[in-house]
Amino acid sequence: xxxxxxxxxxxxxxxxxxxxxxxxxxxxxxxxxxxxxxxxxxxxxxxxxxxxxxxxxxxxxxxxxxxxxxxxxxxxxxxxxxxxxxxxxxxxxxxxxxxxxxxxxxxxxxxxxxxxxxxxxxxxxxxxxxxxxxxxxxxxxxxxxxxxxxxxxxxxxxxxxxxxxxxxxxxxxxxxxxxxxxxxxxxxxxxxxxxxxxxxxxxxxxxxxxxxxxxxxxxxxxxxxxxxxxxxxxxxxxxxxxxxxxxxxxxxxxxxxxxxxxxxxxxxxxxxxxxxxxx
Amino acid sequence: xxxxxxxxxxxxxxxxxxxxxxxxxxxxxxxxxxxxxxxxxxxxxxxxxxxxxxxxxxxxxxxxxxxxxxxxxxxxxxxxxxxxxxxxxxxxxxxxxxxxxxxxxxxxxxxxxxxxxxxxxxxxxxxxxxxxxxxxxxxxxxxxxxxxxxxxxxxxxxxxxxxxxxxxxxxxxxxxxxxxxxxxxxxxxxxxxxxxxxxxxxxxxxxxxxxxxxxxxxxxxxxxxxxxxxxxxxxxxxxxxxxxxxxxxxxxxxxxxxxxxxxxxxxxxxxxxxxxxxxxxxxxxxxxxxxxxxxxxxxxxxxxxxxxxxxxxxxxxxxxxxxxxxxxxxxxxxxxxxxxxxxxxxxxxxxxxxxxxxxxxxxxxxxxxxxxxxxxxxxxxxxxxxxxxxxxxxxxxxxxxxxxxxxxxxxxxxxxxxxxxxxxxxxxxxxxxxxxxxxxxxx
Numbered sequence: 001x002x003x004x005x006x007x008x009x010x011x012x013x014x015x016x017x018x019x020x021x022x023x024x025x026x027x028x029x030x031x032x033x034x035x036x037x038x039x040x041x042x043x044x045x046x047x048x049x050x051x052x053x054x055x056x057x058x059x060x061x062x063x064x065x066x067x068x069x070x071x072x073x074x075x076x077x078x079x080x081x082x083x084x085x086x087x088x089x090x091x092x093x094x095x096x097x098x099x100x101x102x103x104x105x106x107x108x109x110x111x112x113x114x115x116x117x118x119x120x121x122x123x124x125x126x127x128x129x130x131x132x133x134x135x136x137x138x139x140x141x142x143x144x145x146x147x148x149x150x151x152x153x154x155x156x157x158x159x160x161x162x163x164x165x166x167x168x169x170x171x172x173x174x175x176x177x178x179x180x181x182x183x184x185x186x187x188x189x190x191x192x193x194x195x196x197x198x199x200x201x202x203x204x205x206x207x208x209x210x211x212x213x214x215x216x217x218x219x220x221x222x223x224x225x226x227x228x229x230x231x232x233x234x235x236x237x238x239x240x241x242x243x244x245x246x247x248x249x250x251x252x253x254x255x256x257x258x259x260x261x262x263x264x265x266x267x268x269x270x271x272x273x274x275x276x277x278x279x
Numbered sequence: 280x281x282x283x284x285x286x287x288x289x290x291x292x293x294x295x296x297x298x299x300x301x302x303x304x305x306x307x308x309x310x311x312x313x314x315x316x317x318x319x320x321x322x323x324x325x326x327x328x329x330x331x332x333x334x335x336x337x338x339x340x341x342x343x344x345x346x347x348x349x350x351x352x353x354x355x356x357x358x359x360x361x362x363x364x365x366x367x368x369x370x371x372x373x374x375x376x377x378x379x380x381x382x383x384x385x386x387x388x389x390x391x392x393x394x395x396x397x398x399x400x401x402x403x404x405x406x407x408x409x410x411x412x413x414x415x416x417x418x419x420x421x422x423x424x425x426x427x428x429x430x431x432x433x434x435x436x437x438x439x440x441x442x443x444x445x446x447x448x449x450x451x452x453x454x455x456x457x458x459x460x461x462x463x464x465x466x467x468x469x470x471x472x473x474x475x476x477x478x479x480x481x482x483x484x485x486x487x488x489x490x491x492x493x494x495x496x497x498x499x500x501x502x503x504x505x506x507x508x509x510x511x512x513x514x515x516x517x518x519x520x521x522x523x524x525x526x527x528x529x530x531x532x533x534x535x536x537x538x539x540x541x542x543x544x545x546x547x548x549x550x551x552x553x554x555x556x557x558x559x560x561x562x563x564x565x566x567x568x569x570x571x572x573x574x575x576x577x578x579x580x581x582x583x584x585x586x587x588x589x590x591x592x593x594x595x596x597x598x599x600x601x602x603x604x605x606x607x608x609x610x611x612x613x614x615x616x617x618x619x620x621x622x623x624x625x626x627x628x629x630x631x632x633x634x635x636x637x638x639x640x641x642x643x644x645x646x647x648x649x650x651x652x653x654x655x656x657x658x659x660x661x662x663x664x665x666x667x668x669x670x671x672x673x674x675x676x677x678x679x680x681x682x683x684x685x686x687x688x689x690x691x692x693x694x695x696x697x698x699x700x701x702x703x704x705x706x707x708x709x710x711x712x713x714x715x716x717x718x719x720x721x722x
Binding site: 131132134140141217233240245 | 311312313318330331363371
């Protein structure tokens with residue numbers, strides 16, 4: 001029996017499979033539509049978007065984007081910010097998670113609860129004081145300024161804490177019997193065991209950093225410091241939805257490419273992250 | 280290990296220090312209108328450029344070429360860019376000159392973030408007395424000029440003359456336009472009966488400001504002083520009710536398109552969805568071009584007019600405009616001089632910008648033969664006189680437009696009573712303004 005065949009499946013399995021396929025098509029259709037629109041001229045689309053269903057197609061919108069804007073500079077900025085944030089979050093969340101899961105210190109539980117409160121505070125609520133603080137420190141229009149706010153992630157600390165807690169303490173004790181220091185236990189024994197959680201958290205953080213628009217918009221205000229989301233938005237002509245639709249869609253597809261690649265290669269971890277199954 | 284730590288610190292220092300400094304002869308021009316460098320990045324022939332983006336890009340290229348002693352750095356922002364600008368001002372990193380809607384000037388001027396510009400404009404030969412009436416109103420607050428107007432734009436009636444002919448609404452090759460709400464509804468019914476199409480094409484699905492601009496125009500035509508106090512709006516009036524009820528009737532009787540967003544309505548008018556599309560000056564060029572294509576609904580059958588006068592009290596159309604403003608910041612004398620040289624250049628080339636469809640900001644241009652020779656500009660030139668912005672002291676106009684639009688949409692679609700919608704709109708706008716003024720510490 002071929003894998004994926006309907007033969008031999010129960011009726012409920014078949015219904016679920018059909019539903020999944022339909023949902024999959026519903027999810028993919030807008031992306032395919034956007035891709036199709038990006039391959040048509042703006043003038044054609046201004047009259048009729050159904051022209052996407054037939055030739056001619058063109059790569060002119062992508063060409064315009066590549067040669068008409070410093071998009072590669074914005075790509076580099078986004079890559080530095082996203083990777084910087086991802087590495088920072090992994091380091092800090094792992095250390096904090098280990099601390100909360102394994103170390104005894106006064107006020108630990110209260111501090112952990114305070115960290116969790118961070119999950120309930122939306123970014124918009126702190127954006128003005130944060131902006132003022134970064135102004136005082138002269139950090140706007142710098143990579144550090146774009147990366148730092150993303151490092152304090154309550155979700156990351158919570159996730160790593162739970163993961164470390166799930167590892168039996170006997171593992172630490174066995175390592176310590178072999179004369180390992182506490183840092184060696186953390187670095188050489190426990191941390192490798194958390195790699196699935198690290199991957200999940202890393203991908204999640206990367207996706208969030210890459211897609212972030214609000215903070216880069218008001219912190220990286222110099223065109224040289226635009227991330228790809230802000231930069232691409234800045235290239236849009238007024239009323240792009242009617243007069244520049246093909247170009248707009250080319251921008252959307254172009255900006256989404258790294259994310260699509262991450263999804264394709266790391267979907268297992270993303271599913272785990274979304275389903276909360278990292279532990 | 281030490282080496283790694285040193286490398287890490289060096290990297291962090293590099294990242295932190297990656298700011299951008301400005302040369303003494305460099306000015307940063309921040310604007311919207313998008314990027315079109317692929318097509319116009321190296322062009323200096325302004326007369327050959329098309330579209331807002333193409334013309335402004337080419338204008339600045341030409342200025343650069345003619346002024347090699349000035350370094351012009353252009354920073355394009357996502358429309359309209361005011362969050363970004365506020366953030367830049369807060370960090371002391373404001374650009375030297377910025378595109379700004381005239382309706383947004385009070386938000387920044389009231390916080391002392393803009394420089395008055397009248398004196399220095401005069402000094403370089405840009406005379407505010409030469410601004411059109413609409414433009415002068417748009418940039419003047421408390422007797423001072425806070426920006427150099429670049430254009431005036433207003434919502435217009437874009438008309439499919441082929442359908443109008445079919446409906447018997449053409450005389451002497453001109454459309455017969457209504458002169459009262461009752462006549463408008465009668466003509467709309469006549470139009471629908473003859474063509475089978477709705478009279479209006481409207482972007483009712485996502486264009487909240489469109490509702491507000493319709494309301495403003497017809498309140499202004501009734502001479503209703505709905506912002507007698509710029510800190511409070513008055514909408515629970517018979518004048519406002521009359522307008523909303525008129526649009527509700529049009530909606531209920533299917534005399535307007537429904538559920539179209541901006542893109543669908545823009546495309547729909549092109550494809551013959553209805554007779555009159557209510558949208559701004561910027562669409563003139565596209566529709567004029569479409570009217571020259573054969574076998575299309577608009578073939579040889581397009582014209583455009585200001586909103587017709589439906590009320591006898593006053594001929595007025597709500598208008599706004601794009602302007603250039605100077606944020607308060609420290610500049611070298613060279614930079615200050617460079618900004619005004621650029622502004623003088625843009626003023627001198629205001630006709631080129633008027634090819635976008637927007638009305639020129641200068642009387643000398645609007646009265647010029649070359650402007651009048653542009654298609655349909657004679658029809659709409661009077662907006663330079665009749666175009667009326669909200670009173671100078673009204674702040675947060677974008678937010679007000681959205682709020683009013685959110686309330687009028689359900690009222691016009693019959694999901695909310697007109698009375699309740701006007702009550703809620705008035706209450707929400709006044710609440711917004713109260714909190715804005717409380718936050719800014721103004722009396």
